[in-house]
Amino acid sequence: MTEKIGKKSKGPLGGFKAPVIPRPVVVGLSAVILGLIAGAILMGLTGNNPFEGYQYLFKGGLMSVERIGDTLATATPLILTGLSVAFAFRTGLFNIGASGQMLFGGFLATAVALSWTALPRPVLLLCILLAGIFGGALWGLVPGLLKALFNVHEVVCTIMMNWIAYWTIYYQIPKYFKGAFLETESAKIADAASLKAPWLTNLFDGSYVNYGLFLGIFAMIIVSIILNKTVLGFELKSAGFNRHASEYAGMKVNRNIVLSMCIAGGLAGLGGVTLYTGYAGNIQIGVLPSQGFDGIAVALLAANSPIGVFASALFFGMLHSGKGFMNAMTNVPPEIGDTxxxxxxxxxxxxxxxxxxxxxxKSKRRGDK
Amino acid sequence: MWDIVRSIFPYAIAYTIPLLITALGGLFSERSGVVNIGLEGMMVVGSFTSALTISSLYPIMGNSAIWVGLLASMVLTALFSLLHAFASINLNANQIISGTAINMIAGALTVFFARNITGSGNIRIVTGLLRKNIPLLHRIPIIGKLFFTQTYATTWLVLLILLISWYVLYKTPFGLRLRACGEHPQAADAAGVNVYFMRYLGVSISGAFAGLGGAVILVTYSGEFNGSVAGLGFLALASLIFGQWKPLGILASTFFFGFASTVANVSQVVPALSNIPGLILKAFPYVVTLIALVLFSRRSQAPRAIGEPFDQGKR
Known part of the structure; x- marks a missing residue:
């Protein structure tokens, strides 16, 4: 899978030297266009005007500085979960557990944010980040270890971990961090203990955008460097291409699998931090965050490249933040975005x-010449 | 203790049955060589279809609308599962990604349609199936109280399907061929079996069964479609693995998980159980599955060719 996507088109076009768009970009864009067409058909089928629907969908995501800020804020967790899934993919692992990892990481981060409020803000924020990364990495460590030691398939294992996280949060939040009004959510995280940044909010006319965005961009750069410029990244990718060949070449594949799952989990955990302590301001029980699964979409569309993850996360973020506006202006239900x-x-x-x-x-074109 | 067991037993069975039929569907798909993590989404489609059919036919047909709804959910979900079949069998797509896409499409699309129909995205049905005692049998001491009182008709239907499935998989040429496609498709192909066709059949049976599972939830204990089956599809997948891809193993594991979940659900109201933290009971099936995966890892009974696209030229 990854091999195929990673392969660049060789473009044996002879003397023809037009700028060749890389194959993964073409494939990704085609998938996006086909998805939008499917959405248009659905809108049409349910008696709505697709052009009007899309107009409001895009307007809802982009029409003002505030809405652009909201799109960025919505995209932030997606950047991180997308990076998480993409990173594991490059090692030949399918991390379907980003949801549980971000939930558990977010849970620890929320716990820190609600308990250690006496700390000065920079220290507190650092602790929150570390707690989130630790929680996610822990949730990635288990599937990584089981895969490395017992060859247990990571997909099944991460699905189980998702639900273990789900029930852990379901029972622990009401027990220790019950909200003031609702049983189904934690207490509100104070602004000083959250990633909220007043100057950013002002810059974007009162939008939700917060420090999480910088975390996302920072993580993208780091992941990019690890994958492309370090020995570790080379070994991880090598294990993804051919595990046995890597072992034969003397690489510690099992160690790398565990490490890759931990890093992927940590990234997703960081995504949980940006979602719960940045975007939402508290944690809900009884929900597996959909961002974890959207991360798969983000990574897949991006062909697992970090910069591509950034771009496709922005696109999905726009769909998510625009769908509410579209729903308000037309009769199209917001689920069209998810569809x-x-x-x-x-x-x-x-x-x-x-x-x-x-x-x-391509072959037709060549035939014409 | 006996009183507790007796009083929660009907609930445990009601909870087990949708799991059982869905896991059984997964069995057909995975035995034919196609991983199906889209079971969750297929259950959602089944639940949606039956809710829509029953709520619109009930004024005309009365109670028989329920059975039409069950049938409709099987047919429509089988059709829906063809999306997964096409991607994994013809297009050599990564079956796990395709299954994930199935889950996401099902969750979004059904709520999208439900919102267009009802506005709220939930569909209620007027009445579900009634619980009935089985004549004569319910008077047998102990067993009668546990198994034959307050049962749903769908329970017996699903158990019948289980029996038939076991027979078909192990005692008919068709079953042998289907299993061969999951173990060594090249060998099956050489013996003249159409691997593509068998896999299509496996996936659509899984769709039909998972759809029935979703519909059973609706007509027995939920009564309302709300766009989710709360992870039961994934629990069914866990039971399939825990049952080591065997019909009777699945029966045992789904009952085990169904019972554990029911105990967790009622633990708040039963004094004897309220000491056990809900978290332990709820997370139990998933933890047990992880442990089982480790224990079975050396001699896993998973179909050999599971998840691999069929490549005729491979040896």
């Missing part, structure tokens, strides 16, 4: 289909 995202994953998963069509177009 479009799900359809895009499906088309990205079946990229073979798109590639076949592209190959056909």
């Amino acid at each position: 479009i995202i799900a359809t895009i994953i499906y088309f990205a998963a079946t990229s073979v289909l798109i590639e076949r069509v592209l190959d056909k177009i």
Whole structure:
């Protein structure tokens, strides 16, 4: 899977020297377009005007500085979960547990934010971040260890870990951090203990955007450096391409698997920090955060490249932040956003289909010459 | 203790049955060689279809609308599962990603339609199935009280399907061929079995069964479609693994998980159980599955070719 996506088009076009768009970008964009078409068809089927729907969807995400800020804030957890899934993918691991990792990381971060309020803000924020990363990494460590030691498939294992996190939060939040009004959420995190940044909020006309965005960008750069410029990154990718060859070459594949799952978990945990202590301001029980699963879509669409993750997270963030406005202005239910995202994953998963069509177009062109 | 067991037993069975039928569906798909983590989404589609069918047919047909709803959910979910089949069988897509996409499409699309229909995104049905005592059998001491009182008709339907499935998988040529496609598709192909067709069949049976599972939840204990089945599809997947891809193993593991979940659900109101933290009871099935995965890892009974796209030229 990763091999195919990672492969660059060689473009044997002879003397033709037009700027060749890399194949993964073409495939990704095609999946997006197909997803948007599917969304349009659905809107049409339910008696709505697709053009009007999309107009409000994009307006809702982009029409003012505040809304652009909200789009960035919505995209922030997606950047981190997308990086988490993409990072594991490069090592040949499928991290479907980003949801549980961000939930547990977010839980620890929330616990710190609600308990250690006496600390000065920078120290407190640092503790919150570390708690989130630790929680996520712990939730990634278990599948990594089981995979390395017992060859247990990480997909099944991370699914189980998701639900263990779900029930842990379900019972521990009401027990220790019950909210003032609702049984189903934790107490509100004080502004000083959250990632909220008044200057950013003012800059974006009162939007939700917060320090989490910088965490996302920072993480993207770090992941990019690890994957492309370090020995560790090389070994991780090598294990993803061919585990046995890497072992034969003397790399410690098992250690790398554990490490990769921990880093992936840590990234997702950080995503949980930005979601619960930045965007939301408290933690809800009885919900597996959908951002964890959207992260799969983000990574897939990005062909697992960190910069691509950033771009596709922004796109999905826009869909998510625009759908409310669209729902207010038209009769289209907000779930159209999720439907479009799900359809895009499906088309990205079946990229073979798109590639076949592209190959056909290419060979036709060559035939004409 | 006996009183507690007796009083929660009907609930445990009601909770087990949708798990059982869904895991059984997963069995057909995975035995044919296609991983199906889309069970959760397929259950959601089943639940949606039956809710829609029953709520719209009930004024015309009365109670028989329920059975039409169950049938409709099987047919429609089987069709829906073809999306997964097409991606994993024809397009060699990563089956796990395709399954994830199935889960997400199901969750979003059904609520999207439900909102268009009812406005709120929830669909209520007027009445579900009634619990009935089985004549004569319910008077047998002990067993009668546990198994034959206050039962749903769907329970017996699903147990019948379990029996038939066992027979079909192990005692018919079709079952042998299906299992061969999951163990060594090249060998099956050489013996003249159409691997693609068998896998399509496996996936659509899993869709039909998972759809039935979702519908059973609706007509027995939930009574309302709300866009989710609360992770039961994943629990069914866990039972499939814990039951080591065998019908009777699945029966045992789903009952075990169903009972554990029911104990967790009622532990608040039963004094004898309220000492056990809910977290332990709820997380129990998942932790047990992890332990089982480790214990079975050396001699796992998982189909050999599971998750691999069929490549005719491979040896």
